[in-house]
Amino acid sequence: MSRSDRGGRPSGGRGGGPAGRPQDPGAMLDDRGADRRARGQDSRSGAGRAMQNVHNDGGYVSVSSPSGGSEGITRQEGFVVTLRDAYAFVQSADSERQYFFHYSEIRGGGSSRDLRNGTELMFDIFEPRNGDKPTAVNITILPRGTIKMEVDIAVDLRGSIHKEPKERRDERGPDRRDKKDILLMTGRIKTCPGQSGLGGEPAPDSAVFGIEDTVNLEDGSPYKPRTEDEVLFDMVFVRATRQRRAVRVRLVKAKVDPRETGIVSALKDSFGFIQCCDREERLFFHCSEMADRRGALREGDEVDFIVEKDRDGRNVGRAIRVLPAGTVSFDKVLGEDVAGNVERELRASKKGGRSGGPPLRDDMRGSGRELFGGLIACEFEGQQLRLPFEGEDVDLPAGSRGEEPPAFLKGDGVSVKVVLHKPSGRKRATAVRLVKFGKEGREQGVVTRSKEGTGQGQIRCCDRQEPLPFNIGDLDSDPVAAAAAAAVGTEVEFNVVESRGDGRPMAVRLERLPAGTVSFETVIDGPFRGKVVNCVPSGAGASPRQPQAKKKAMREGPAGLIAIDGAHVLEAAGPSQGQNGDSGGRGEAARAELPFGWSDQSERAAVLRKGDVVSFAVVVDRPTKTRRAARVALVAPAPAAGCEAELPSEA
Known part of the structure; x- marks a missing residue:
């Protein structure tokens, strides 16, 4: 049994329909009387007997009842989308809705045998008063190509890509994709001002478009629209979505992207990461983005690339090219050498590499003890800066074996170059050279x-x-x-x-140092005065039979002790060290005595006795921090027995 036999031949039905040859929608708009006469031939349709109003809205054809009742008929165009034994569904060309229709509603000499998926139809929409779903009635089969889904608005408009179209994510097919998914995959083009449409009116300011609306490049490769590309396009009005759409989009001038540089920091099976030079970021990239896929990419390779957004809005690397070694630099030198002083010394660490910086290559590493944490104070372009530096920032002196950078200590004068670390925007010192040793700690x-x-x-x-x-x-x-x-x-x-x-x-x-610069003693001139409280025999009176070493010890050894008014002398001489290295200032002040030797006397031939009043200077031995009297001279001899002489006042 054929589809026509099962469904019944069109013998008239609900709503009626036009008789004779199907008409083009534009012809129907021009001859509204013929349309009314055709619709009025079916006496079985109440809507057909009513006076109809026909109007056009951007290619949208509709017929409605003037009575204003809830039951009305609207004339539309569409395509067959689903076929069954006795009925089918038609997709409206003026909306995204589908309508049921029975084969008995076919008019104009057509039959169900002429229906295929995509067959173009003209039909009325019948909306029952009881609230049931609207259906398609009074159906006319149209010749193929009759329905125009797009109405031309303008041609050869100039504009720029404002929003890139996204890739399709919904794999259910275009018939089931909802409006939200369509908006996600469309881009937008902004029209350059001062252009006109086909009717002479100003061209709309923007239109949506998709990947399928683009034209291939001259070399035959597909055009991938990018933001700020200059394009040439035509604009149409899409009946189904009632949107202005850009079609036949052709590239005029591609956006020139600044290429950035970096080092490949990690590689996996089909993707990797790049440590950027111009931003503090690690960029993901897919190996398919290599401009030249013939060469193998390795970790540590220097590359340049374009930064673009992926579908999730994250930065990724595109169009990656390998550069010669030594091309990429993470630092930018600012100006000439400047003078500075070391504020903080370098510290040693087993861990190499600058925090947040590029990975160190094998030829950049030292002996395993990486130096870091140094700080240099300097003036640069009128600003006082405190610049960090590390062991790899130090210039090795000529003739150095290159194992370790020279040690810098606090206070050293240095010459440096100020560099800008491009990823982080921070400044640091490099090419650090020692100019002079600091005096601190020398x-x-x-x-x-x-x-x-x-x-x-x-x-x-x-x-x-x-x-x-x-x-x-x-x-x-x-x-x-x-x-x-x-x-x-x-x-x-x-x-x-x-x-x-x-x-x-x-x-x-x-x-x-020049000869005579170094001194192991510090002399404090007085003159100070005191009284001899203890004497030993002079080496001059030694027996000729005594060994020469003992004679020398007697000559150079201590000759005695001088009692002093200790407060002012010891304060002037500073603290001293005892035999065990402990400070002996407090005990010595209590004794108020200073030793002196035979060589410390102003007159070697003079023999001092106990009780003699003498003047002297104080000598501090720097290595041992001990003190003694020097340049000892007799002021007043000791008094006779039974008399005590007072210590003469200082002149």
């Missing part, structure tokens, strides 16, 4: 031992009792010049640091 001494074979020497220090070792190479980068400079008796100035090997103190950063 000590003096005399070289007492020098061995060229081992490259080691020893210094007698002015301010400490224990001698300090040093490396001969610290005096000069030239081994020959360093050996000559480290001769025994050379006076030097240095800093003291802990040795990395055993933690013992050692002298570093040595600098030669």
